[in-house]
Amino acid sequence: MSTYTTEVTTETGSGNSFVIQTPLAAFVKERLAELEIRQSVFCRRNTFDQGLLSKIQNSQVNSLTIESVLKLAVGLGVPPQHLFKLIDRLDLHDLVIQTYAREFSEVLVTHLEAESHELAQEAQKALSTAFPEVDPPSIRIRRKRTPASATYQKNGDSLLKVGI
Structure with a gap:
């Protein structure tokens, strides 16, 4: 069930139909x-798929x-968070931010070390407070169904299917 609600606009189609x-x-x-x-x-x-756009x-697609969200955000000149919100996937935005926050903090502290050890420590403390080591955000996984693989066992000159 979606927790994100928004107003839906309609446009008149051909005849009496509405899209x-x-x-x-x-x-x-x-x-x-x-x-x-x-x-x-x-x-x-923006090397964006014209059919998808x-x-x-x-x-037809929501x-x-x-990758598509990030390319679309760059091309449209908007923050990716806005697009993630429109497709009700802010959990993916949080995942991207969390991933890059750790990398960014390491790069920042490394570069600040050359300037000032104290400044680097302050930055590390601020980043640790802002992005504490927490469990990964809960992501709604969309699983694809895969056919069950069968195991075969040799029985004389023939193969028998074992289990499903």
Whole structure:
């Protein structure tokens, strides 16, 4: 069950049909219009899949990979957190931040050591407070069903299926 709620906009389709527009679709369309950039140009500049962008804009896709979210964020010039929120996957944003926070703190402290040992210690303390070593955030894993593999056992000249 989704905990993220938003208003859904509608646009009139052909005849009496209505298309429900996802928040992501509305945002992407609006942002591309603000940037005054066509879909094909955006995709070429940002090495973004044009078919995927079309599906996003037509509300056919609302589930994206981390790579797609990051490329879309860079191309649209928005923080990735905004897009993760629109697709109700802030847990992935937290995971990315947590991963890079540790790496960033190590790089920062290493570079500050050359300038001032005291400053490096203060930075390390502040970063440790901001990003304590905690259990990984809970991620909603989307498992794909895989067919059960069968084991075969030789019985004379034939093979028998053992277990399922």
